[in-house]
Amino acid sequence: MRRDVFQAIADPTRRAILSLLAVQAMTPNALAENFNTSRQAISKHIRILTECQLVTQEQTGREIYYYFNAKKLKEVDKWLQQFRAQWDTRFSQLDTLLKNIKNKKS
Template sequence: MRRDVFQAIADPVRRDIIKLLSEQALTVNEVAEQFQVSRPAISKHLKILEECGIISYSQKGRERHCLIQPKNLIPAFLWIDQYRNLWEEKLDSFENYLNQLQNKNNKHE
């Protein structure tokens, strides 16, 4: 099964793992210690992230360190970025509406 970056970020635990690894490389055990799910579940998430190209491993002695591959997150960023203007317009419109309501309430006080 071919996996892509969107499968990697579809799960909240994997998004949290990505955030952790974006701050520093961690061993598999160090990643697992950050979550209240089983070690095998974390290993499964890490395997999916590796299959998606989001992480790679570096062997240092007996420990495997998980390393983030940020360039492979670019497709997701580009896809989300295309909707930025749409959401900015919606948020600006909502802010204007709230300001209008606030002005009406201030006039009636």
């Protein structure tokens, strides 16, 4: 099954894993210690994140360390870009409306 970045970040556990890995590289066991779930469940989440290239792995001796690949989130940023102009316009309109209401009360 071909997964994409959006499917990967849709799950709160995977987002939490990404947040942990954004701070430092971790082993699967170290990651699993942060969750109230089985090691196998965490491994499944890591596999999905790896398939989507949000996480890369590096073998160091007998340990595998997982690293956060922030560059892959550019896909999300690119998708959100189309909405930013709309949000900026609407927030500006809201700001103007609130100023007008405040001025009328004064």
